[in-house]
Amino acid sequence: MRRLPSLHQWLFGRQRDEQWPLVLGQRRIFIVPTAAGMLFALVLLVMLIGAINYDLSLGHALIFLLAGLGLVAMVHSFHNLFGLRLTPGRADATFVGDLARFPLLLENPRRQQRRALELSFSAQPMVAVDLPAEGSVTVALPCLAQRRGRLDPGRVTLATRYPLGLFRAWSYIHPSWSCIVYPKPLQTPLPPASPANTADHRQGDSGQEDFAGLRPRQLSDPTRHIAWKAVARRSDEQALLVKQFAGGASDELWLDWSLTPPDRGSEDRLSILAGWIMLADEGQACYGLRLPGQQIAPATGSAQRASCLQALALYETGETRDAA
Amino acid sequence: MRLRPPQTIDQAAVPWLLAVALATASPHAEHLPPWLSLLFGAAVLWRLWLWWQRRPLPPRWCLALLVLGALAAIAWQYRSLLGRDSGVAMLALFMALKPLEMKTRRDALVVVMLGFFLLLTHYFYSQSIPTGLWLLASCTLLTAALIRLHGGAQPLAAIVRQAGLLLLQATPFMLILYLLFPRVSGPLWGLPQDAHAGRSGLSSEMAPGSISSLILSGAIAFRSHFAGETPEKADLYWRGPVLDAYDGLTWRVSALAAALPRKAPVVESRGAQYSYTSIIEAHNQRWLLALDVATSLPAGAMQAPTLEVLAREPLRARSRFSFASSVDYHANRAESAAILQQSLSLPAAINPRARALADRWKSRPPARIADAVLSMFRNEDFHYTLRPPLLGADAVDEFLFGTRRGFCEHYASAFVFLLRAAGVPARVVAGYQGGEVNPVDGYLIVRQSDAHAWAEVWLAGEGWVRYDPTAAVAPSRIEQGIVAALPEGEPLPGIVGLDADWLRQLRYRWEAANNTWNQWVLGYNPQRQREILSRFGMPNPDWQSMSTALAALCGVALLLVTVWTLPRRRRVDPAQRAWQRYCVALARRGVTRAAWEGPLAFANRVAVERPQLAALTSEAARCYAALRYGRGDSEQLLVLQECVHRLPARWRKSA
Numbered sequence: 001m002r003r004l005p006s007l008h009q010w011l012f013g014r015q016r017d018e019q020w021p022l023v024l025g026q027r028r029i030f031i032v033p034t035a036a037g038m039l040f041a042l043v044l045l046v047m048l049i050g051a052i053n054y055d056l057s058l059g060h061a062l063i064f065l066l067a068g069l070g071l072v073a074m075v076h077s078f079h080n081l082f083g084l085r086l087t088p089g090r091a092d093a094t095f096v097g098d099l100a101r102f103p104l105l106l107e108n109p110r111r112q113q114r115r116a117l118e119l120s121f122s123a124q125p126m127v128a129v130d131l132p133a134e135g136s137v138t139v140a141l142p143c144l145a146q147r148r149g150r151l152d153p154g155r156v157t158l159a160t161r162y163p164l165g166l167f168r169a170w171s172y173i174h175p176s177w178s179c180i181v182y183p184k185p186l187q188t189p190l191p192p193a194s195p196a197n198t199a200d201h202r203q204g205d206s207g208q209e210d211f212a213g214l215r216p217r218q219l220s221d222p223t224r225h226i227a228w229k230a231v232a233r234r235s236d237e238q239a240l241l242v243k244q245f246a247g248g249a250s251d252e253l254w255l256d257w258s259l260t261p262p263d264r265g266s267e268d269r270l271s272i273l274a275g276w277i278m279l280a281d282e283g284q285a286c287y288g289l290r291l292p293g294q295q296i297a298p299a300t301g302s303a304q305r306a307s308c309l310q311a312l313a314l315y316e317t318g319e320t321r322d323a324a
Numbered sequence: 325m326r327l328r329p330p331q332t333i334d335q336a337a338v339p340w341l342l343a344v345a346l347a348t349a350s351p352h353a354e355h356l357p358p359w360l361s362l363l364f365g366a367a368v369l370w371r372l373w374l375w376w377q378r379r380p381l382p383p384r385w386c387l388a389l390l391v392l393g394a395l396a397a398i399a400w401q402y403r404s405l406l407g408r409d410s411g412v413a414m415l416a417l418f419m420a421l422k423p424l425e426m427k428t429r430r431d432a433l434v435v436v437m438l439g440f441f442l443l444l445t446h447y448f449y450s451q452s453i454p455t456g457l458w459l460l461a462s463c464t465l466l467t468a469a470l471i472r473l474h475g476g477a478q479p480l481a482a483i484v485r486q487a488g489l490l491l492l493q494a495t496p497f498m499l500i501l502y503l504l505f506p507r508v509s510g511p512l513w514g515l516p517q518d519a520h521a522g523r524s525g526l527s528s529e530m531a532p533g534s535i536s537s538l539i540l541s542g543a544i545a546f547r548s549h550f551a552g553e554t555p556e557k558a559d560l561y562w563r564g565p566v567l568d569a570y571d572g573l574t575w576r577v578s579a580l581a582a583a584l585p586r587k588a589p590v591v592e593s594r595g596a597q598y599s600y601t602s603i604i605e606a607h608n609q610r611w612l613l614a615l616d617v618a619t620s621l622p623a624g625a626m627q628a629p630t631l632e633v634l635a636r637e638p639l640r641a642r643s644r645f646s647f648a649s650s651v652d653y654h655a656n657r658a659e660s661a662a663i664l665q666q667s668l669s670l671p672a673a674i675n676p677r678a679r680a681l682a683d684r685w686k687s688r689p690p691a692r693i694a695d696a697v698l699s700m701f702r703n704e705d706f707h708y709t710l711r712p713p714l715l716g717a718d719a720v721d722e723f724l725f726g727t728r729r730g731f732c733e734h735y736a737s738a739f740v741f742l743l744r745a746a747g748v749p750a751r752v753v754a755g756y757q758g759g760e761v762n763p764v765d766g767y768l769i770v771r772q773s774d775a776h777a778w779a780e781v782w783l784a785g786e787g788w789v790r791y792d793p794t795a796a797v798a799p800s801r802i803e804q805g806i807v808a809a810l811p812e813g814e815p816l817p818g819i820v821g822l823d824a825d826w827l828r829q830l831r832y833r834w835e836a837a838n839n840t841w842n843q844w845v846l847g848y849n850p851q852r853q854r855e856i857l858s859r860f861g862m863p864n865p866d867w868q869s870m871s872t873a874l875a876a877l878c879g880v881a882l883l884l885v886t887v888w889t890l891p892r893r894r895r896v897d898p899a900q901r902a903w904q905r906y907c908v909a910l911a912r913r914g915v916t917r918a919a920w921e922g923p924l925a926f927a928n929r930v931a932v933e934r935p936q937l938a939a940l941t942s943e944a945a946r947c948y949a950a951l952r953y954g955r956g957d958s959e960q961l962l963v964l965q966e967c968v969h970r971l972p973a974r975w976r977k978s979a
Contacts, residue, residue: 020919036433043437047444052508054408055641056447057846058456061502062463066440068497069467071878072490075886115475130476163486164467165433165474 016174021085021107024158028171029081031074037166040070073164080114080160081169084131089138091179093306093313094145095274099125100179101140102153108135116162121153145181148270149317152178182309185278186271191259252298253280253287255308270312277312281305291315333432336477338375340469341423341435342368347462348442349416355449356413357401363394367420374424387425391417412445432473439466451846453837464491493888496881503857504874506867507850525607526564526754530575530777532719535733535754536710541772545756546604546613547839548768555598557758558802559651561616561778561790562770564755565609566630568663570744572671573719575737575752580666587660589631593619595652603644603842610634612645613755613770616790617655620648629663630751631655631788642847657787659749667749667782675720675741682745690748694781694791697742701735701796704728708798732801735793736777749782753790757802764836899951902965906944909968910937923948940970 033041044063051059089103108114108131120126125142143153159170255276260269273289280287281302288298289308296308345368353361374381394417395405402410419438426432443459443466468487475483525545527534546562567575597619604613612625612633622645625633633647656663685693705728712730715722720741723734736752743750757776759768778792795802848856857865862873907917907926915933917926927945931938944967950956951964 036430039433039437040440043440047441050444051447054448055849056444056451057848058451058459059444059447060505060507060848061456061498061845062444062447062459064501064505065463065491065494065498067501068494069490071497071882072493072885075493075882076490079886115478128476162471162475163490164470165429 016176018176020175021087021105022173024081024084024086024171026078026082029078029169030171031078031167031169034161034165034168037070040066040166044070069164070166074167076163077160077167077169080117080162081158081171083110084114084117084158085109086158086173088173088175088177091177093180093182093310095182096145096148096184098145099142100145100151100153100181101142102156102177102179103138103140104156104173104175105136105138106131108133110134114160114162116160118159118161119156121156124153143179145179148181148183148267148313150178150314151181180310180313182313183267183270183274185275186268187275187279188272190253190276190279191255253285254290254298255280255287256290257292258290266316270315274309274312277305277308333426333429334473334476335375335378337432337469337472338423338426339372340472341426341432342372342375344436344439344466344469345419345423347465348439349419351446351455351458352412352416352442355409356416359397360394360413360416364416364420367424371423371426381427382424384425387421391421394421408448412442412448415442415445429473433470436466436469436473439469453841456841456845460491464488467491493885496884497878500874500877500881502848503853504870504877506870507848507853525605525609525772526611526775528565528577528609530567530733530737530752530754531573532715532733535775535777536731538772538775539710539731543772544605544835545607545770545772545774546602548600548602548615548759548770549766550768551599551601553598554761554768555615555651558795560758560768561651561753561776561792562613562756562759563616563618563632563753564611564613566628566632566751566753566780567777568630568666568751570670570737570741572674572717575740578666580662587629589627589629589656590658591617591619591631591650592654592657593650593652594654595650597648597650599646599648601644601646603642603839603847604639606639606641606643608638608640610636610638612639612647614645614647615649615651616753616755617653618647618649619653622646629656629660641849642842643849644843644847644852653787655787656782657785659782659787664749664782667751668744668747670741670744675718675745677718677721677725678738678741679745681724682742685742685746688746690743690781690783691789693743693746693748694739694750697739698791698793698796701739701793706735706797708794708801732777732794735797736779739779739791739793743779743781751780753778753780757792762832762836762839764832765839767836767839769835897952899948899956899961899964902961902968903944903948903952906941906948906964906968906971909971910941913937913971923952936972940967943967 044066047059047063047066050056051063085107087105087107089105091100091102094100104119106117106129111133113133113135114131116128117131118126118128119139119141121141121143124144127139127141129137129139131137141153141156143151145151155172155174157170157172159168161168255273257269257273260272262269264272273291277287277289281300281304284300286298286300287304287308289296289311291311294311296304296311349364353364356364373379395414398410398413398417399405402413404410405414415438419435419442422431422435422438426435439462443462446455446459464484464487467490468483471483471486471490472478475486526538565577567577568580569576569578598615599620600615602613612622612635614621614633617631618627618633621627621633625635625645628634635643682693685696688696707729708731709729710731712734713727715727720738723730723738724742740750740752754775754777756770756774757778758774759770761768776794778790778794780788780790782788792802843852854865857870862869903923910917910930913934915930915937921929923945924942927938927942930941934941944964947956947960947964947967950960
């Protein structure tokens, strides 16, 4: 029994797959009879005994034909997976309690269609898909996001019972997949905004309040709008980038950890912050985020929302947030 | 892409399963009780209606009541639930009701498996060519239903094509298994009483009317194929049971022959020997209907003291036997006293007039007595008919002196009675006389309508001599067959009556096809398997060598099917192939093209990382880009293909 784990390791492997696209070869495809296959074998055995007992020559022929059918079905189940090309895609971030969807591109280089491919993460909902001949399909593999942080969905089981359901062929695919799971937003009223007091701020100067993105610098742009950080990050680009601002005058909004009720647990406080971010983003407010030990400068737009939510997602998980 | 719980059955698959139920069970309507057929039809229609209206299925208790009620009715109908026919009825019942509680894919699978089982049961009743074809079609339907269950919705033609392809690929396995699977001759255990019901043929007794009912059947009793020439029709007496005990009404096989010590009869052949092979239909008796009289027996058979050939077991399946026979012979010139005694015994005090007639002949030599009886039949007003008047207690008297109308059983019975009464040992032999050669395959076909009874008389110095009193009355019965012998206006027995020439030709062809089918498909038993395998170079096949060959051949077939279904490589465009070769060669030299990298971008990167390869790579990339995306010509293709050979050898890459 002690050797069994190593057998399991040898059979199914544990390493993540790195080479993409992954082409399913015979080393990766496993096949065993299903319960229906066992029942089929049992029925054939009983039929054989009956045919022998009653001396039914044609009965023998029928049973042998069905036995041949079983063998052929095994080959077909195997071929339904064999040679399939798989490429994983990037999963979008999601909230706790929602389904994260991991895209996987399935390509069928063969001239026959492949039917009834069933894909799932372990203990997650299953997706069934048919692949046309020489065609491709992208499936979004669902995985329930249960905890805040970085979600590793584990390996994908790609299985098929086609054509007759007598055999189940399957393969494991283990891409280096992950997806950011934001805390579940909790709906609470926003904290009061405080007037902005940065040197740059000038009331009513439209076009300079809300950060709306980056664009190449034109000669007329003031130098203080140059996004030096962004320029430093993208050293290959020749053009300088400037921050663009949009919208009318609004107060600066700091979503601060210390403003959340201290009597709640830290997960609840993160949820409250997430709810604030969603509200502020809906109202197109300019907001910043303060967490113990880190701070995100006020800005607006979806990039701000993503980086703030990500900061919440990765808070105290031992991971730093992506440089994005 | 669809998300659904895997267990529930796709509603659109329901008609497939109803079709499975219909295809597998409906041919049984012929032998199921009518109420069950009606119940079956009603259940299928009910399910179809529920599906059409998208109504919920009936509650479980309702179905349970139905099942219990129907089971009770089956038990009452067949007096048992264990027999073969009641088993089939139960299967049909389950097949009718299972779709009514079919909710999950597992239920649907049970329906299909039941269908496979029901398919087998058809062979209890018929193993003919049409049954085989019907079952092949049903098998395709069942396979298609499985594909529909597991593969989702597809066009009907695509599903059926896929099912046909699977069955086609399964056929080699069927042939291999059929030839090589070590055959066991059944039965493995005692069969239920109805296992061999409805098999007709001669019986071990000749009661009034027993042969005439047989004569009305056109069914084939056996077929024979002679190695050399076929004997004259008048010599074709196929010996069945020897009936030497008479109780005034019925002739029977006496218990004597079985009680005697096993002593082979002595047969001296006086003329040509005929070798032939007979394929005898199952008749549930031991006798093997050899041509009178057999001189060489098939293995496992024995010759009874009364000269008929017996198998060890009753013939429960169509079987092949090879014999040699002589039609001119002396048999048992030295006969045991017990048999002669049995061949003289008559019940006391019946048929006084016949006894008185025989008494008058007693002084003559035995052969003259037999001739006297024959000439009486020939010269007096006796008639051959299949519809004789009924006879009373003194049957022989009434026949000889009253009705004078009858067929072989009356004449043979009266003849033997007269001879025994005159003190000459005689007995009745039942069997078949004649036969018809099928010009298509040269087989002699003997039908139940050729059933016959004749007499045998023991003459000192000659042994048993055959006398056929029917031939004295109706010589054409022996020379041409029963149709010629029957008077005008009498209904002709069964299929024999078909006289139109084209119909006869058609029948010959059909029967020749059936014969081939019977021999190669149905008659493939352990013995035939050994014969055929030794012809294929397995001189002494035992189950080990058969299993070895079986496994090896199945492995080869599996390999072939695997290769056949192997995904075909997409035809790669030659430019792309050449470019890939070049990139692989570069990868070995340390520059790997990323999957997303276009040819020109890659060439730029190579120029940075490996300046010495820059010129060549950029040339290759330009050729490839022109071929793939622009208007490249064959010259550029050649250049591209050459590029890989122009790469510097690998050991110089560090230079």
